[in-house]
Amino acid sequence: MKEIFEWNRVFYNDLPTNFALEVVFRSTVMFIILLLTLKLAGKRGVKQLSIFETVIIIALGSAAGDPMFYEDVGIVPAAIVFIVIIILYRSVTWLTGKSKKFEEFIEGKTECLINNGKFSIATFKKESLAQDEFFSELRIKSIEHLGQVKHAFIETSGEISVFFYEDKDVQYGLPILPAAFNKKSTIIPTEAIYACTFCGHIEKQKTAAAKCEICTKEEWVPALKTLRIT
Helix, strand or coil: CCCCCCHHHHHHCCCCCCHHHHHHHHHHHHHHHHHHHHHHHCHHHHCCCCHHHHHHHHHHHHHHHHHHHCCCCCHHHHHHHHHHHHHHHHHHHHHHHHCHHHHHHHHCCCEEEEECCEECHHHHHHCCCCHHHHHHHHHHCCCCEHHHEEEEEECCCCCEEEEECCHHHCCCECECCHHHHCCCECCCCCCEEEEECCCCCEEEECCCCCCCCCCCCCCEEECECCCCCC
């Protein structure tokens, strides 16, 4: 039966002191794996915190929690993990200050999702962001259609920043309220102004099937030009 306060077990868990080198190696490898995993998960996977901040929280949280109540985890190896994480944190912070490319790799960069009321299709392909999820974010900001939006950006934190047209400059735009958006069809029932449901391009369409001149998709929905109510 184990006794409490067996100091060699408490601090080292009966491991040799040179195990500290293995702890340094393990910590470095897991830090890199965490960083790359969250990088691949995308900004929305770690909304409100940067990828780098999330890695630090996960790494330090695990290192701090295990030795608190697992008797087979020594305090000294956990402390070494803290030291390694802090050194890596300082190193990465220093590198991000020295290299713009490295900073963009670690933190990502702000990307434009909506430009003058239309989707930036190339950006959407790079970001792990579904159209429904994006529309939900816009609806929370009381946006009814894309013609009310001058620019929208996804920040490095995963948050969506929106800049609006003034009322006098509001354009026809793709509706994002479910009831209106779900009226999409490949058939144009009446001559009117329509929005491409894929890219948000606006065209005046006659009663016939038509391809979007921007993205070549064929689904359309009647465009809206209502003002934003705040």
